[in-house]
Amino acid sequence: MAERSIIIIGAGMAGLSAGCYARMNGYKTRIFELHNLPGGLCTSWKRKGYTIDGCIHWLTGSSWGTLYRVYEELGAVQGRQMVDHEVFVRVESDGKTFIVYNDIDRLEQHMKELAPGDAGVIGEFCNALRVLAGREMPSDKPIELMGLVDKLRATKALSVLKAMHKYGRVSIQQFAARFTDPFMREVFPEAMANMPDLSISGLMMALAYGHGRNAGYPVGGSLEFSKAIERRYLGLGGEIRYKARVERVLVENNSAVGVRLADGTEHRADVVVSAADGRTTIFDMLGGRYVDDSIRRYYDKWPVYEGFLQVSLGVAHDFSAEPQSLAFRLDDPVQVGDQSRHWMQMRHFCYDPTMAPEGKSVVIATYAFTNPEYWNKLYADQEKYRAEKQALADAVIDRLDKRFPGFREKVEVVDVATPVTFERYTGNWKGSYMGWMATPATEGTWMKRTLPGLANFYMAGQWVFMGGGVPGAILSGRHAMQVICKKDGKKFRTSTP
Ligand SMILES: Cc1cc2nc3c(=O)[nH]c(=O)nc-3n(C[C@H](O)[C@H](O)[C@H](O)COP(=O)(O)OP(=O)(O)OC[C@H]3O[C@@H](n4cnc5c(N)ncnc54)[C@H](O)[C@@H]3O)c2cc1C
Incomplete structure (x- = not known):
């Protein structure tokens, strides 16, 4: 045939x-x-010897399970080193630090030290992570082809499905509001790059996979x-x-x-x-x-996960001693298009030697949910668009210079990708970087x-x-x-x- x-x-x-x-x-x-x-x-894209990565921070299924098998079928992981981080993100505000450890016991202990009055809600959060960790949602068949046997098999994952359903109905902001400690209430949403409307189950899944050392970063980018x-x-x-x-x-x-x-x-x-x-x-x-x-x-x-914006910097300095993912509150907010932002979310890629020449680093500051219409309109006037990108990069460098004195002098490459960039290169509506938001x-x-x-x-x-x-x-x-x-x-x- x-x-x-x-x-x-x-x-x-x-x-x-x-x-x-x-x-x-x-x-x-x-x-x-x-x-x-x-x-x-x-x-990813190259700029003067630096490789700027525009995507994977963590890859669920990076080392075991159904997803890993699928990546193997696609030849994506054979011979590829995966890097698992001890810390998901470090969040700083007012001289205090919330370290979002990937290890659940360590995270629970740290959160209880920071906010002892919230031991109950912290315990609930970490117990939900324990339910999700090490287990998989059934995913090897599409839902419309699942027969009775598959459904019975899926009951093995019942605890995961129940937890996902329960916490899928609670936003990160709603969950954070349950803390009585003002610091924990402020910094908790930053654990997921300030996406307050996202269901808390999204953050839980990311941390649960991280705990299972199954949400690594693929070296090479x-x-x-x-x-x-x-x-x-x-x-x-x-x-x-x-x-x-x-x-x-x-x-x-x-x-x-x-x-x-x-x-x-x-x-x-x-x-x-x-x-x-x-x-x-x-x-x-x-x-x-x-x-x-x-x-x-x-x-x-x-x-929709819309309006992603990324300021990427090639820096002649080795950042490997710094946290790979850091969020810190700014005294002086940054103007991102028509929005004023009080937090800086940054990461470096020093754990991947292919990203920058030896002794140098790529440092990336990201902003989700900028206004894509604003950037689209601005793009029509190329001079203004370029000037605004430059002004934003200057503001980011300025704030990083305050956090890491001497930063400014070491910047060799500046690259700003706006929601228009993501839309132009991939055709995604509203410069969306992940489609629908749960x-x-x-x-x-x-x-x-x-x-x-x-x-x-x-x-x-x-x-x-x-x-x-x-x-x-x-x-x-x-x-x-x-x-x-x-x-x-x-x-x-x-x-x-
Ligand atoms: C900054 C950033 C960070 C991210 N971090 C992570 C992460 O850590 N972990 C993770 O799992 N995911 C992450 N994602 C999300 C992930 O990259 C996407 O959800 C996923 O890659 C989407 O794949 P896709 O094939 O559905 O869509 P796309 O990647 O959008 O692919 C669609 C393709 O269709 C092409 N196309 C569009 N229109 C046409 C047309 N008319 N004719 C021909 N071709 C067309 C596009 O050029 C594109 O190549 C991140 C995304 C971004 C942008």
Whole structure:
């Protein structure tokens, strides 16, 4: 029988994963990617001898479990060193320090020393971490293919599911409000880079995986991780075309039959999988013809991880003695676009020798939830846009100079990526860096990977599951292929290189 063919839109984590599994299952595949590199958001870039990483701080499943096995199938982790940190983040305010240890016992002891009057709530928090640590959510099959046996297997993870459900309905801000100690109340939300609306379960999962030494950082950085999966895909015989923007999904008789690129060429296949931005896929590439109320509701109402901004600095100084992830309160706030920010979140990458020349460091300050509309408008006036980026970089350097005297003189490289940068390079709506945000309002919701009324079309990537991230994107590509194989009557196959 002739190979059935699949076109995949986007060579991010989801698109590459879908491509690899499609090849393992005997489909002829072509990926069309608008950029000239694989990885999408999972990327890094070079500046004068420094490598600036734009993605992975921690990779869940970095050393064991279902996810690790999936990374192995994709050739992403073989021979790759993972770095596990003792400390998730260190938070400083008013001369006091909250150290968010990855070890749960140590964290509990430290929190109780800082806020003895809050022993009860601290105990509850750490016990929830203990429930989550070392256990996995069932993820090797998409929910629509789970049979009775899988569901029974999933009951093994019942305690995890129950904890996720309970704490998925509580935001970080709501949980922090339960502390009576004013310092703990102030610094606790900074444990998760000040995302007060995020469900506390998101922070709990990150710490639980960290405790299990299963949320490491892959040495070599994000682009190398992506390139390893691209190599696997090409090795499996997949095709990929870069600088190929898909403008339209071609539809005949309510069935996807191919794509039209920005250069006007048309390409046909039996199945189309979009692993590109969800909003662009549904409302632009398909003209909004295949939506229902639930899909409209996500795009109208649901919170998105939006407006990411990163100030990256190449510094002629070895920062390895400093905390790798640090948040500190500023006496003098930084103006980030139209917002005033009172916290500095910074990290360095000295634990990865490939990121900077010897004795030098990359230091990155990040801001989530800046206003993407503000930056989009500003971008129309290039002179003003550049001036504002420079002013922001100067302000960041100034505050870092106060925290680390002499910092300013050592800065060799300045690079500012705004929400416009993320949108331009990856097509993600609102410069989103992780898609949908899991908040109490979205707890228990999930998205379909097909669209109503459209056959032979599937979606993968951070817009079809809650919470974003590399592992979820990779799984969503695998899940899409599991569903396609099932529909085609094929047993889903995997192989490890
Ligand atoms: C700063 C930052 C830090 C992060 N930190 C972490 C972390 O520590 N751990 C973690 O797990 N995750 C992290 N993430 C999130 C993670 O990177 C993403 O959730 C994940 O990579 C999304 O993958 P994706 O394939 O769904 O989407 P994308 O990466 O957006 O891939 C979509 C691809 O489609 C292409 N495309 C778009 N439109 C078109 C078109 N019209 N035609 C052709 N191609 C198109 C894009 O160029 C892109 O390559 C971080 C992200 C950022 C930005």
